[in-house]
Amino acid sequence: MFSDTFSDTLLYFIELFLSGLTRGSIYALIALGYTMVYGIIELINFAHGEIYMIGAFTALIVSGIMTMYGYAGLSVFFTAMIIAAFYSSAYGYTIEKIAYKPLRHSPRLSPLISAIGMSIFLQNYVMLAQTSDFMPFPSLIPDFECLALIDYMIGGPELIILITTVVVMAGLSILIKFTRIGKAMRATAQDKTMAMLVGVDINQMISITFIIGSALAAVAGVLIASYVGQINFYIGFIAGIKAFTAAVLGGIGSIPGAVLGGLVLGLTESFATGYVSSDYEDVFAFALLVMILIVRPSGLIGRKTTQKV
Amino acid sequence: MRFRFQSIKSSFWIAIWFMMLTFPLIVIKVNTIEQEIIWRFQNMIWMGICIFLIALLMQQLKQINLNQIKGLYIYQSLKHTKAVFVSYSRQWFIIVCFLAIFFPFLVSAYQINIMTTAMIYVVLGLGLNIVVGLAGLLDLGYVAFYAVGAYGYALLNYHYHINFWLALPFCAMLSALFGVLLGFPVLRLRGDYLAIVTLGFGEIIRLILENWNDFSFGPSGIAHIPRPPIFGWETNLQTASIFMYYLMGLMVLFTIFMVNRLQNSRIGRAWIALREDEIACQAMGIDRTKTKLLAFALGATWAGLMGAIFAAKTTFINPACFTFLESAIILSIVVLGGMGSILGVMIAAFILILLPEYLRAFSEYRMLIFGASMVLMMVFRPQGLISHMSKQYLQSSKQS
Numbered sequence: 247m248f249s250d251t252f253s254d255t256l257l258y259f260i261e262l263f264l265s266g267l268t269r270g271s272i273y274a275l276i277a278l279g280y281t282m283v284y285g286i287i288e289l290i291n292f293a294h295g296e297i298y299m300i301g302a303f304t305a306l307i308v309s310g311i312m313t314m315y316g317y318a319g320l321s322v323f324f325t326a327m328i329i330a331a332f333y334s335s336a337y338g339y340t341i342e343k344i345a346y347k348p349l350r351h352s353p354r355l356s357p358l359i360s361a362i363g364m365s366i367f368l369q370n371y372v373m374l375a376q377t378s379d380f381m382p383f384p385s386l387i388p389d390f391e392c393l394a395l396i397d398y399m400i401g402g403p404e405l406i407i408l409i410t411t412v413v414v415m416a417g418l419s420i421l422i423k424f425t426r427i428g429k430a431m432r433a434t435a436q437d438k439t440m441a442m443l444v445g446v447d448i449n450q451m452i453s454i455t456f457i458i459g460s461a462l463a464a465v466a467g468v469l470i471a472s473y474v475g476q477i478n479f480y481i482g483f484i485a486g487i488k489a490f491t492a493a494v495l496g497g498i499g500s501i502p503g504a505v506l507g508g509l510v511l512g513l514t515e516s517f518a519t520g521y522v523s524s525d526y527e528d529v530f531a532f533a534l535l536v537m538i539l540i541v542r543p544s545g546l547i548g549r550k551t552t553q554k555v
Numbered sequence: 556m557r558f559r560f561q562s563i564k565s566s567f568w569i570a571i572w573f574m575m576l577t578f579p580l581i582v583i584k585v586n587t588i589e590q591e592i593i594w595r596f597q598n599m600i601w602m603g604i605c606i607f608l609i610a611l612l613m614q615q616l617k618q619i620n621l622n623q624i625k626g627l628y629i630y631q632s633l634k635h636t637k638a639v640f641v642s643y644s645r646q647w648f649i650i651v652c653f654l655a656i657f658f659p660f661l662v663s664a665y666q667i668n669i670m671t672t673a674m675i676y677v678v679l680g681l682g683l684n685i686v687v688g689l690a691g692l693l694d695l696g697y698v699a700f701y702a703v704g705a706y707g708y709a710l711l712n713y714h715y716h717i718n719f720w721l722a723l724p725f726c727a728m729l730s731a732l733f734g735v736l737l738g739f740p741v742l743r744l745r746g747d748y749l750a751i752v753t754l755g756f757g758e759i760i761r762l763i764l765e766n767w768n769d770f771s772f773g774p775s776g777i778a779h780i781p782r783p784p785i786f787g788w789e790t791n792l793q794t795a796s797i798f799m800y801y802l803m804g805l806m807v808l809f810t811i812f813m814v815n816r817l818q819n820s821r822i823g824r825a826w827i828a829l830r831e832d833e834i835a836c837q838a839m840g841i842d843r844t845k846t847k848l849l850a851f852a853l854g855a856t857w858a859g860l861m862g863a864i865f866a867a868k869t870t871f872i873n874p875a876c877f878t879f880l881e882s883a884i885i886l887s888i889v890v891l892g893g894m895g896s897i898l899g900v901m902i903a904a905f906i907l908i909l910l911p912e913y914l915r916a917f918s919e920y921r922m923l924i925f926g927a928s929m930v931l932m933m934v935f936r937p938q939g940l941i942s943h944m945s946k947q948y949l950q951s952s953k954q955s
Contacts, residue, residue: 289747290747290750290751300580303579303580304579304580306585307579307580307583307584307585308579310585310586310592311583311585311592314590314591314592333576333579336575336576337576340572340573340576344930344934345930345933345934348934349933349934352933352937354747355691355693356933356937357933358693358747358750359693359886359890359929359933360929360930360933360934362695362883362886362929363887363925363926363927363928363929363930363932363933364926364930365926366883366922366923366925366926366929367923367926367927367929367930368926369922369926370920370922370923370926371580371923372580374919374920374923375577375580375581375598376580376584377584483879487751487754487755487758490751491755494748494751525766526762526763526766528758528762529759529762529763529766532755532756532758532759532762533759535751535752535755536740536741536752536755536756536759539741539744539748539751539752540740540741543744543748
């Protein structure tokens with residue numbers, strides 16, 4: 247009797263843990279975009295959540311067309327993901343050119359307001375161009391046979407999400423640590439003037455940052471949409487704030503911080519909804535954000551910065 | 556003005572880029588349930604033509620020399636007209652006041668209601684202007700204080716039957732308290748963090764109102780909130796809306812007076828100084844926390860007052876009235892009007908609230924235009940429609 251309830255509790259715990267991990271890795275993917283942009287131009291890119299939403303919508307359209315022509319399974323999934331990443335990157339690039347580049351030398355508030363305006367604009371653009379209702383998203387990831395033994399714990403979608411996240415993050419770390427572009431990006435983030443003096447094209451680096459961040463957001467968008475099964479034009483807002491929370495949690499500007507923050511946030515949310523109450527799911531995230539900013543504004547592994555005169 | 560081949564070519568490529576960019580979203584619509592695809596190619600063509608023309612226009616505008624414009628007769632005469640207009644500002648003010656007094660007797664109840672709503676936004680804009688425009692603290696959760704005021708009045712009335720006039724100051728104080736409660740821990744954060752925390756705070760308040768059924772009656776909201784009683788007179792819908800109109804008119808005047816006085820006071824100058832340079836301010840002996848908290852509390856007070864009036868005006872509130880969208884509208888009023896400028900904020904509020912009402916065809920594009928105008932204002936005219944003019948101290952002629 248005792249062992250039965252104990253194993254049930256343990257199973258429930260593992261279930262929550264895995265769902266938290268899944269969620270957390272999605273948050274981490276979006277948070278990377280925030281953190282990279284913040285690291286390089288010190289701007290909270292409010293429109294980042296909208297880029298994620300646009301990625302999900304593009305994937306929906308691509309997968310809709312492909313399924314109508316008889317394709318199915320993982321081929322649709324990967325095609326949709328690649329096209330979505332491409333389009334989101336194009337959006338990220340264009341947004342930077344229109345809304346942020348002219349404001350690079352204005353007071354801090356100006357690009358922030360511009361970003362909020364951009365976010366509202368994109369939300370309503372998608373709403374008017376597509377629909378304001380929830381759209382059912384086809385579940386693109388099949389359940390794998392080999393998982394049949396443990397499918398009460400982890401399903402195909404969760405596994406794919408975790409694997410994709412790990413692969414993407416490994417790729418990103420390699421890109422940033424070991425390539426020429428990564429080096430130039432780090433240099434730009436550290437000191438723009440100095441980087442310019444040693445021959446780094448600043449504008450190009452900022453564009454690349456936006457492109458990479460947007461592509462990651464699109465990957466996250468496709469993954470979460472096929473996991474949850476429905477999307478609408480408003481998903482970017484909440485996801486954006488949560489990813490931002492994750493970025494701040496880990497220390498904004500730091501890439502491992504974003505991953506750690508995402509996982510911590512995902513697990514917190516999962517356990518809080520599982521053990522406390524599911525009504526206040528979003529409140530936990532916001533409360534965590536407020537607490538972190540009050541107690542430790544530099545984040546879990548961020549450096550403390552002093553204001554310079 | 557000549558159209559150079561170079562600019563036409565680059566506009567063409569910009570148009571192609573945007574057509575590519577918007578292609579999946581505005582052309583294809585997939586219906587996953589009935590398995591059909593709708594192609595809307597006419598949208599793409601329109602998009603291409605519009606972007607091409609806009610890009611061409613922008614390139615032409617870039618070529619124009621500013622000094623050339625200043626020499627034009629029309630520019631000079633416009634400048635002159637503006638100067639004349641400004642010099643009669645007191646007379647204009649009186650005329651507008653007279654028109655406002657007789658307005659309810661000339662139009663239908665519907666028009667009066669719209670005008671009252673617009674005035675609520677004027678006051679909200681002026682209230683947020685204290686926080687964003689003067690003190691330079693970007694508050695994205697302003698609507699939370701509005702919600703606190705509205706729910707404060709509605710719940711006090713529901714449980715204790717407290718009438719509107721007694722509840723009004725209480726709501727204002729409650730909101731101010733919330734302002735201080737939120738402000739105290741977060742004010743040492745930098746501008747952009749503050750924006751996110753206030754945004755989170757606004758959402759927390761809304762989510763709590765939505766989910767705490769025993770306290771706030773959940774998503775269904777509170778209905779049958781009584782209108783403000785007028786000295787025990789019997790009122791019908793018409794007189795009540797006229798009364799609300801005058802009440803709001805007085806509130807607008809009061810707010811203008813207060814904000815104007817605040818702006819030129821010691822506190823107001825401290826706010827503006829803090830906005831410009833925090834460290835210099837501290838060196839000059841301005842208590843940073845206290846000054847910022849005061850801005851937060853005062854901004855929240857106005858939101859609370861308006862919340863109570865809003866609840867009394869519509870007689871029905873639910874959490875859906877207090878979404879982030881509302882905060883964004885108020886913020887765009889402040890940004891569009893010019894941060895720190897009273898007249899600008901008023902004009903922007905009337906434009907943003909009245910225009911969608913009268914141009915019904917455009918009402919679904921309202922938020923699209925709001926968002927776009929926020930970006931465009933920041934890029935092309937960061938000081939807003941009417942820029943704030945700081946007080947100038949002229950040397951008197953005797954001394955010189």
